[in-house]
Amino acid sequence: MSTNAPTMPVGEPEPTAGTEVERESPFRDSLRALLRHRSAMIGGGIILFFIIIALIAPLLLPYGYNQIDADARLQAPSADHWFGTDDFGRDIFARVVYGARISLWVGFFAITGSIVIGSLLGLVAGYYGGWRDTIISRMFDILLAFPSILLAIAIVAMLGPSLQNAMYAIAIINIPTFGRLMRSRVLSVKQEDYVLAARAIGMKNSRILLRHILPNSWTPIMVQGTLGFATAVLEAAALGFIGLGAQPPEPEWGKMLSDSRGFIQSAPWTMLFPGLAIMFTVLGFNLLGDGLRDVFDPRMKQ
Amino acid sequence: MTPPQTLLEVKNLKKYYPIRGGIFGRRVGEVKAVDDISFFVKRGETLGIVGESGCGKSTTGRTILRLEEPTGGEVKFEGTSLTRLKSEEMRRMRRELQMVFQDPFASLNPRKTAGEIIEEPLRVHGIGTARERKEEVQELLQVVGLDSYHTARYPHQFSGGQRQRIGIARALAVKPKLIVADEPVSALDVSIQSQVLNLLEDLQEKFDLTYLFIAHDLSVVRHISDRVGVMYLGRMVELADRDELFDNPLHPYTQALMSAVPIPDPEVKRERIILSGDVPSPSQPPKGCAFHTRCPRAIKICGQIRPEFRDYGGGHFAACHLLEDGS
Numbered sequence: 001m002s003t004n005a006p007t008m009p010v011g012e013p014e015p016t017a018g019t020e021v022e023r024e025s026p027f028r029d030s031l032r033a034l035l036r037h038r039s040a041m042i043g044g045g046i047i048l049f050f051i052i053i054a055l056i057a058p059l060l061l062p063y064g065y066n067q068i069d070a071d072a073r074l075q076a077p078s079a080d081h082w083f084g085t086d087d088f089g090r091d092i093f094a095r096v097v098y099g100a101r102i103s104l105w106v107g108f109f110a111i112t113g114s115i116v117i118g119s120l121l122g123l124v125a126g127y128y129g130g131w132r133d134t135i136i137s138r139m140f141d142i143l144l145a146f147p148s149i150l151l152a153i154a155i156v157a158m159l160g161p162s163l164q165n166a167m168y169a170i171a172i173i174n175i176p177t178f179g180r181l182m183r184s185r186v187l188s189v190k191q192e193d194y195v196l197a198a199r200a201i202g203m204k205n206s207r208i209l210l211r212h213i214l215p216n217s218w219t220p221i222m223v224q225g226t227l228g229f230a231t232a233v234l235e236a237a238a239l240g241f242i243g244l245g246a247q248p249p250e251p252e253w254g255k256m257l258s259d260s261r262g263f264i265q266s267a268p269w270t271m272l273f274p275g276l277a278i279m280f281t282v283l284g285f286n287l288l289g290d291g292l293r294d295v296f297d298p299r300m301k302q
Numbered sequence: 303m304t305p306p307q308t309l310l311e312v313k314n315l316k317k318y319y320p321i322r323g324g325i326f327g328r329r330v331g332e333v334k335a336v337d338d339i340s341f342f343v344k345r346g347e348t349l350g351i352v353g354e355s356g357c358g359k360s361t362t363g364r365t366i367l368r369l370e371e372p373t374g375g376e377v378k379f380e381g382t383s384l385t386r387l388k389s390e391e392m393r394r395m396r397r398e399l400q401m402v403f404q405d406p407f408a409s410l411n412p413r414k415t416a417g418e419i420i421e422e423p424l425r426v427h428g429i430g431t432a433r434e435r436k437e438e439v440q441e442l443l444q445v446v447g448l449d450s451y452h453t454a455r456y457p458h459q460f461s462g463g464q465r466q467r468i469g470i471a472r473a474l475a476v477k478p479k480l481i482v483a484d485e486p487v488s489a490l491d492v493s494i495q496s497q498v499l500n501l502l503e504d505l506q507e508k509f510d511l512t513y514l515f516i517a518h519d520l521s522v523v524r525h526i527s528d529r530v531g532v533m534y535l536g537r538m539v540e541l542a543d544r545d546e547l548f549d550n551p552l553h554p555y556t557q558a559l560m561s562a563v564p565i566p567d568p569e570v571k572r573e574r575i576i577l578s579g580d581v582p583s584p585s586q587p588p589k590g591c592a593f594h595t596r597c598p599r600a601i602k603i604c605g606q607i608r609p610e611f612r613d614y615g616g617g618h619f620a621a622c623h624l625l626e627d628g629s
Contacts, residue, residue, distance in 0.1 A: 025456060026412055193409035196369055201423040202396030215413050
């Protein structure tokens with residue numbers, strides 16, 4: 001350590017004396033902590049399970065999700081039909097598995113959309129301030145003034161009921177969550193000395209935003225994104241349930257729930273399995289999100 | 303007033319921060335962080351600026367570099383008026399003027415390696431190819447007394463002194479002429495302060511640097527400066543050659559400041575000038591001389607007219623009515 005050039009003063013004691021050079025980035029540190037976090041790993045496991053199922057769905061199933069069998073209506077779970085059949089004689093297992101595709105797809109695109117748009121707006125509002133901040137923040141306030149599901153309903157009602165429009169609606173109603181989060185992070189990060197230092201060396205604003213502010217602001221967005229995924233799945237199911245999301249015969253979980261309302265007593269499995277699927281997906285994302293928060297923001301830990 | 307060897311000239315520099323209040327965010331007042339100060343820095347010298355916390359010395363440094371936009375006045379660097387440059391021109395100009403920050407923990411991006419941090423200024427100004435820059439980084443690490451294997455490490459893996467060396471290497475990377483050092487050692491352990499000070503001195507010699515050295519520690523300033531300016535409440539009250547200032551302080555505030563420096567000799571008895579009261583708020587600075595509310599020798603005029611900052615011989619500047627003729 002003290003092998004400095006001769007003209008130099010002697011180096012001070014090493015903080016990490018003894019240990020050899022490890023390329024230890026803060027990110028890898030966090031990743032390791034996440035792998036040790038039990039409930040996050042359970043959540044991650046559940047999500048992974050659903051993703052795999054969604055990917056290999058066609059290989060898995062003897063029945064198509066829309067294969068009607070009039071002779072096998074409302075059958076209880078059996079070796080033939082693991083989750084039973086619905087009132088059209090369709091295999092519920094097949095429908096739940098295909099439903100995973102729909103829910104994850106909707107959740108992913110809706111949340112990605114709102115993260116990208118929300119973060120960009122939040123970045124601009126927080127960094128530049130002034131009139132840009134005023135306009136963007138008031139826009140967020142307006143969106144937040146409505147109960148989110150009501151706003152989603154209104155948007156879908158305007159665009160017309162379909163799965164894609166439900167996705168747009170979910171993306172739009174989640175924009176302010178991410179936008180505000182990003183804005184508040186940027187407001188604090190831009191006060192940091194290293195941002196001032198970046199300006200002092202002559203860095204352009206765009207580069208400061210991308211290379212210094214964004215990387216130091218995105219962790220809460222990731223946490224919120226994971227938790228938001230759970231909400232998005234629920235919102236998609238809710239819109240499906242009231243008939244504004246997926247249209248028949250698409251096997252969307254919320255839609256399946258509402259279609260089977262009439263058989264809740266005579267054939268409870270028609271409701272039980274889509275319900276469980278929603279529950280586990282949401283649980284998985286919530287567990288993972290909480291874990292991420294513990295890892296990235298230890299102060300929030302109870 | 304402008305000697306030929308002047309590198310940096312600051313004329314009537316002002317930085318006021320608005321205080322907003324009321325429902326409509328009206329401007330209800332202002333904090334005069336830097337209130338009309340003028341001085342120059344000669345090529346190759348170290349100008350120390352001292353003053354207590356909140357006197358505006360850091361703001362002065364930042365305003366000179368236009369990290370804060372000045373409210374008024376002019377900053378000239380090698381004859382170019384920095385205050386009139388467009389932002390893109392100023393951005394390019396920053397190659398010539400660099401800054402070393404006080405807090406070595408806050409001034410390095412925690413997500414970048416030491417190598418990336420030091421390379422960044424070169425990259426920003428498009429200097430060299432990727433390979434040349436890598437070599438340059440190695441060289442800079444050597445120069446500031448770090449080892450080449452430190453490139454891949456992250457700031458949290460360094461000690462405070464080492465981090466400050468990284469900050470110095472970053473400032474040096476673009477080969478600037480002037481470095482504004484904003485309390486570069488005040489966050490460090492005393493044992494490490496002297497190492498960093500020595501490093502700064504070595505670098506000055508090696509690279510013909512000019513320093514504007516901001517500090518509150520008089521012994522540090524005395525050690526490193528050629529000339530010293532004293533600030534009080536956003537104003538420069540006295541500026542002179544180091545020895546002249548320490549041996550023959552003219553302004554009552556400087557005298558009080560000097561009398562507070564401990565002398566490492568129990569035999570020496572000295573009368574300490576104890577100032578009464580607190581520093582007034584810079585949002586409502588006293589009329590006249592800012593110091594008159596606490597000055598042990600204040601006379602009537604001190605509360606009425608702001609004293610001029612003028613040369614009392616041999617480049618010894620001060621702003622005090624007591625020094626003017628008749629008193």
